[in-house]
Amino acid sequence: MTDTYPALSLVPKSELPLSAKDFKSDQEVRWCPGCGDYSILSNVQSFLPELGLARENIVFISGIGCSSRFPYYMNTFGMHSIHGRAPAIATGLAISRPDLSIWVITGDGDALSIGGNHLIHALRRNVNLKILLFNNRIYGLTKGQYSPTSEQGKITKSTPEGSLDYAFNPVSLALGAEATFVARTIDSDRKHMTEVLRQAAGHEGTALVEIYQNCNIFNDGAWQPLKDNDSRDDAMMRLVHGEPIRFGADNEKGVTRTADGHIKVVPVAEVGEDAIIRHDAHAKDPGLAFALSRLANPRTLQNTPIGVFRDIERPSYGRMARQQIDDVIEKKGVGDLQSLLNGSDTWTVS
Amino acid sequence: MTKKVVNLHRVVIRFAGDSGDGMQLTGDRFTSETAGLGNDLSTLPDFPAEIRAPAGTVPGVSAFQLAFADHDITTPGDVPNVLVAMNPAALKANIADLPRGADLIVNTDEFTKRNLEKVGYKANPLEDGSLEPYNVHAVALTSQTVEALKDFDLSKKEAERAKNMYALGLLSWLYSRGAEGTREFLKSKFASKPEILAANLAAFEAGWSFGETTESFSVQYEVAPAPLPAGTYRNISGNPALAFGLIAASKRSGLPLFLGSYPITPASDILHELAKNHRFGVLTFQAEDEIAGVGSAIGAAYGGALAVTTTSGPGIALKSEAIGLAVSLELPLVVVDVQRGGPSTGLPTKTEQSDLLQAMFGRNGESPVPIVAPQSPSDCFYAAMEAARIAIEYRTPVFLLSDGYLANGSEPWLVPDVDSLPTIDPDFATGPNHVDEDGAESFWPYLRDPETLARPWAIPGTKGLEHRIGGLEKADGTGSISYDPENHDRMVRLRQAKVDAIADTIPGLEVDDPTGDARVLVLGWGSTYGPIGAAVEVTRRSGVKVAQAHLRYLNPFPRNLGDVLNAYERVLVPEMNLGQLSMLLRARFLVDIQGVNQVRGMPFKSTELGAAITAAVEDLSNETE
Ligand code: SF4
Numbered sequence: 001m002t003d004t005y006p007a008l009s010l011v012p013k014s015e016l017p018l019s020a021k022d023f024k025s026d027q028e029v030r031w032c033p034g035c036g037d038y039s040i041l042s043n044v045q046s047f048l049p050e051l052g053l054a055r056e057n058i059v060f061i062s063g064i065g066c067s068s069r070f071p072y073y074m075n076t077f078g079m080h081s082i083h084g085r086a087p088a089i090a091t092g093l094a095i096s097r098p099d100l101s102i103w104v105i106t107g108d109g110d111a112l113s114i115g116g117n118h119l120i121h122a123l124r125r126n127v128n129l130k131i132l133l134f135n136n137r138i139y140g141l142t143k144g145q146y147s148p149t150s151e152q153g154k155i156t157k158s159t160p161e162g163s164l165d166y167a168f169n170p171v172s173l174a175l176g177a178e179a180t181f182v183a184r185t186i187d188s189d190r191k192h193m194t195e196v197l198r199q200a201a202g203h204e205g206t207a208l209v210e211i212y213q214n215c216n217i218f219n220d221g222a223w224q225p226l227k228d229n230d231s232r233d234d235a236m237m238r239l240v241h242g243e244p245i246r247f248g249a250d251n252e253k254g255v256t257r258t259a260d261g262h263i264k265v266v267p268v269a270e271v272g273e274d275a276i277i278r279h280d281a282h283a284k285d286p287g288l289a290f291a292l293s294r295l296a297n298p299r300t301l302q303n304t305p306i307g308v309f310r311d312i313e314r315p316s317y318g319r320m321a322r323q324q325i326d327d328v329i330e331k332k333g334v335g336d337l338q339s340l341l342n343g344s345d346t347w348t349v350s
Numbered sequence: 351m352t353k354k355v356v357n358l359h360r361v362v363i364r365f366a367g368d369s370g371d372g373m374q375l376t377g378d379r380f381t382s383e384t385a386g387l388g389n390d391l392s393t394l395p396d397f398p399a400e401i402r403a404p405a406g407t408v409p410g411v412s413a414f415q416l417a418f419a420d421h422d423i424t425t426p427g428d429v430p431n432v433l434v435a436m437n438p439a440a441l442k443a444n445i446a447d448l449p450r451g452a453d454l455i456v457n458t459d460e461f462t463k464r465n466l467e468k469v470g471y472k473a474n475p476l477e478d479g480s481l482e483p484y485n486v487h488a489v490a491l492t493s494q495t496v497e498a499l500k501d502f503d504l505s506k507k508e509a510e511r512a513k514n515m516y517a518l519g520l521l522s523w524l525y526s527r528g529a530e531g532t533r534e535f536l537k538s539k540f541a542s543k544p545e546i547l548a549a550n551l552a553a554f555e556a557g558w559s560f561g562e563t564t565e566s567f568s569v570q571y572e573v574a575p576a577p578l579p580a581g582t583y584r585n586i587s588g589n590p591a592l593a594f595g596l597i598a599a600s601k602r603s604g605l606p607l608f609l610g611s612y613p614i615t616p617a618s619d620i621l622h623e624l625a626k627n628h629r630f631g632v633l634t635f636q637a638e639d640e641i642a643g644v645g646s647a648i649g650a651a652y653g654g655a656l657a658v659t660t661t662s663g664p665g666i667a668l669k670s671e672a673i674g675l676a677v678s679l680e681l682p683l684v685v686v687d688v689q690r691g692g693p694s695t696g697l698p699t700k701t702e703q704s705d706l707l708q709a710m711f712g713r714n715g716e717s718p719v720p721i722v723a724p725q726s727p728s729d730c731f732y733a734a735m736e737a738a739r740i741a742i743e744y745r746t747p748v749f750l751l752s753d754g755y756l757a758n759g760s761e762p763w764l765v766p767d768v769d770s771l772p773t774i775d776p777d778f779a780t781g782p783n784h785v786d787e788d789g790a791e792s793f794w795p796y797l798r799d800p801e802t803l804a805r806p807w808a809i810p811g812t813k814g815l816e817h818r819i820g821g822l823e824k825a826d827g828t829g830s831i832s833y834d835p836e837n838h839d840r841m842v843r844l845r846q847a848k849v850d851a852i853a854d855t856i857p858g859l860e861v862d863d864p865t866g867d868a869r870v871l872v873l874g875w876g877s878t879y880g881p882i883g884a885a886v887e888v889t890r891r892s893g894v895k896v897a898q899a900h901l902r903y904l905n906p907f908p909r910n911l912g913d914v915l916n917a918y919e920r921v922l923v924p925e926m927n928l929g930q931l932s933m934l935l936r937a938r939f940l941v942d943i944q945g946v947n948q949v950r951g952m953p954f955k956s957t958e959l960g961a962a963i964t965a966a967v968e969d970l971s972n973e974t975e
Contacts, residue, residue: 080820088642092649
């Protein structure tokens with residue numbers, strides 16, 4: 001296992017193999033029937049045994065929102081915290097406890113609205129956290145107001161004439177925030193999600209995984225074009241590192257670079273196979289990843305990439321922080337409390 | 351020229367100059383030499399909020415006041431005996447505090463037409479007779495410094511910059527201070543700049559010999575050492591003392607120290623001090639904002655660290671929701687509030703005690719948090735250890751209410767032997783604590799210790815203790831989410847009872863009532879200890895009977911507080927706010943409290959407190975006659 005996930009080398013391994021069942025807590029799951037959160041929960045529970053980690057060294061931390069109930073359903077350590085603050089809380093835990101595998105569960109409102117500041121700073125610091133952002137483009141728990149990822153013009157209870165805000169694109173935002181790992185997957189595709197989680201788990205530092213999740217109560221069908229059998233392949237491209245970026249029912253479309261340096265979707269037949277860009281998730285420069293993140297039409301969802309946009313190596317904040325401490329101790333020795341208190345300027349009264 | 355040597359019991363010096371004149375450094379060096387001579391002392395730095403306020407203006411004046419004595423003192427003094435004014439702005443800003451007959455040392459070089467106009471002096475005060483009440487020593491500090499350094503390879507500007515060392519040399523001679531410590535200090539400060547080092551040393555020596563030779567100073571003063579308890583002493587201000595207290599608590603509990611903090615005046619120096627001490631395994635995390643500061647600390651506490659967040663009043667306002675989460679999670683957390691003038695941004699560099707009610711009540715819901723307040727700069731060390739003890743033993747956030755005066759003021763500290771410091775037992779949960787109906791062992795995260803009512807602290811990595819906690823109400827015992835009204839009522843009361851139970855482990859309030867028949871009690875908390883003590887001493891000397899007590903624990907109060915209050919006919923509560931402790935005492939004990947309140951950004955003057963005490967005592971005897 002250690003070989004597969006070098007980033008998890010400090011986390012103790014489970015003595016006995018675990019199964020999905022071992023990760024189910026005794027709490028009754030209380031999402032609305034049909035909610036996309038169910039499949040994400042079950043995918044995560046089925047995937048975790050693969051890591052071979054000791055269950056007590058896994059922690060789930062969430063903020064507030066429908067998705068943030070997630071930790072209650074995981075038989076690991078967990079904290080359901082306050083709105084937007086999960087990345088900050090998880091940061092303190094991650095940098096002080098390198099022996100833990102820490103997962104942050106958040107939503108589009110929690111991560112991008114009230115908690116936006118913590119999210120971008122966790123990303124740029126590269127704290128060893130795996131952040132799963134359930135994006136349903138709506139506020140569910142407060143009963144259906146528009147969210148920072150809602151398309152402009154969204155009619156909701158708080159915006160009867162349509163929302164005015166321009167939406168956030170979480171992947172673009174993360175890339176702009178110096179994220180070292182950014183991926184996108186979708187609640188209905190178990191295989192794809194598992195593969196993305198696998199790569200995220202093995203990444204040292206912050207991994208942001210945006211999960212397109214359906215809220216069937218307040219925003220049903222938000223991702224439908226990416227799910228329906230007859231539209232899915234036409235709308236969605238799967239990014240695979242090292243592979244040409246091609247998609248379409250007959251794999252007839254591809255992404256190419258235009259003369260002015262932009263990228264665009266073209267019929268492969270028109271430009272030839274050689275003109276199709278190969279995906280490079282490990283590129284130091286986030287330019288291609290960013291350009292890919294801008295391809296989709298936010299309304300029709302045409303040209304939506306899923307998969308790992310970016311995955312680069314950079315030491316995590318926690319590792320560097322501990323290294324600094326080790327270096328100081330190696331140079332000056334472990335601190336002596338009495339000499340600290342005395343300081344350099346004492347006098348004696350007898 | 352030999353000069354007459356006069357012995358003094360107590361001296362108060364105020365160094366005042368432009369922000370760029372190095373007055374804080376000058377004050378620090380003088381303090382250090384004074385401490386080394388065994389005087390008791392107390393200091394009060396007073397500097398502008400702007401980093402480089404416009405030069406030569408009144409708002410740009412930076413001052414450092416120091417009292418030192420051959421006896422025990424607790425305040426930096428109400429008024430200076432000596433004022434060093436480096437420019438007209440410094441004179442203007444401080445002259446009103448100078449009593450008649452006091453020594454006034456002015457840097458005449460700066461009294462140019464332009465500088466005088468800048469601060470609104472129509473005539474030169476050195477010439478118009480307005481300084482006649484004082485013993486003026488007009489010294490051309492700048493040009494004499496430049497003259498003394500003429501053989502050095504320095505620009506005029508660089509030479510002028512050494513004028514604070516010239517002034518320090520002069521004052522050091524005047525009060526027979528040592529020079530060795532300052533020489534050593536300069537050597538290490540300018541180790542890489544030998545020319546600047548030599549110039550500063552030369553300026554210091556020149557100031558010293560000017561004192562010896564000039565006729566402007568006819569006497570030299572000495573202040574004998576104060577009879578302090580035997581031991582090793584150092585000088586310390588509140589912020590480093592507080593940081594050391596946290597490190598000590600980490601050592602004595604065996605828990606790694608984690609600080610999550612966002613820079614804010616006047617608390618940042620605690621972050622700096624801890625960041626300097628990574629060799630103690632301290633993790634310091636400068637967060638993206640105040641909320642992340644406390645959030646990261648809560649995360650670290652969950653992981654088993656001694657977690658701390660440091661800030662001032664505005665930062666507490668931002669952290670309130672997260673502190674409420676810590677109340678609900680019942681995790682140990684030390685929240686340090688170095689109070690400053692408010693509301694809003696208020697007066698960042700000035701002191702105030704106006705966050706007491708914020709600490710007490712500034713959260714949603716019934717959200718009790720214990721409060722500990724240090725009473726002097728060195729006491730910040732012990733108060734920090736005590737806050738950590740309560741946090742760890744009771745699994746609760748604890749407020750440590752310092753303030754700007756304690757943070758920056760300094761005093762001699764009898765350094766404790768670390769082996770004599772108390773130990774703290776984190777008492778982590780290691781295994782199941784409950785047997786289910788089916789006979790299986792399980793872990794209940796909210797099963798309380800019957801005595802302290804504290805819940806178990808089970809940290810990630812402990813096999814078999816996997817559990818979930820959160821900000822939603824929890825079922826008593828199991829900790830599962832519960833919306834049951836009866837359960838909520840019980841949990842709210844339990845959390846309150848837990849905080850109330852802390853009173854079992856704190857000492858009763860001690861009252862100092864030497865004659866035993868005083869009718870008036872002066873009760874303070876926090877940094878007013880020094881001024882109240884000085885005021886009580888002075889009033890007692892004039893024959894007035896008064897009792898004094900000082901609260902270190904604001905929540906919960908010591909068990910005997912009600913009895914103490916009821917034993918006096920009148921209770922005076924001086925506070926640097928509009929009566930926040932008074933309000934708590936009235937509400938809790940239904941007693942009449944007479945508040946003495948000021949919010950001028952500076953500590954109480956003991957004379958004004960003394961007058962208030964005397965008036966209260968007289969008023970009471972008039973009433974009963
Ligand atoms: S409101 Fe929407 S997101 Fe929330 S649980 Fe129901 S379906 Fe899921």
